[in-house]
Amino acid sequence: MVEENWFPQIEKELCTGCGDCIVICPTDALEQVSGVAVVTKPAACNYCGECETICPVEAIALPYQIVLESDL
Numbered sequence: 001m002v003e004e005n006w007f008p009q010i011e012k013e014l015c016t017g018c019g020d021c022i023v024i025c026p027t028d029a030l031e032q033v034s035g036v037a038v039v040t041k042p043a044a045c046n047y048c049g050e051c052e053t054i055c056p057v058e059a060i061a062l063p064y065q066i067v068l069e070s071d072l
């Protein structure tokens with residue numbers, strides 16, 4: 001079985017370590033490790049997408065898109 005990473009993926013090569021994503025994350029899921037941002041607590045991530053939006057170098061990508069639908 002292949003375990004897929006569903007949480008935000010961070011390109012280490014692109015990350016400048018600015019810390020913007022760490023500051024804006026509402027659940028403290030991110031931390032700085034060796035100068036780059038890392039999702040150290042994936043279970044805490046609520047998939048809000050704030051980190052992806054704020055990153056100035058587009059180093060963060062959420063693998064899935066949440067679509068809300070209602071047929072009511």
Ligand code: SF4
Nearest residue numbers: 025045046048049051
């Ligand atoms: S998607 Fe939201 S909760 Fe998850 S790591 Fe990014 S800012 Fe934090």
Ligand code: SF4
Nearest residue numbers: 015016018019021055
């Ligand atoms: S906002 Fe982007 S460049 Fe800044 S620490 Fe987070 S991932 Fe790295």
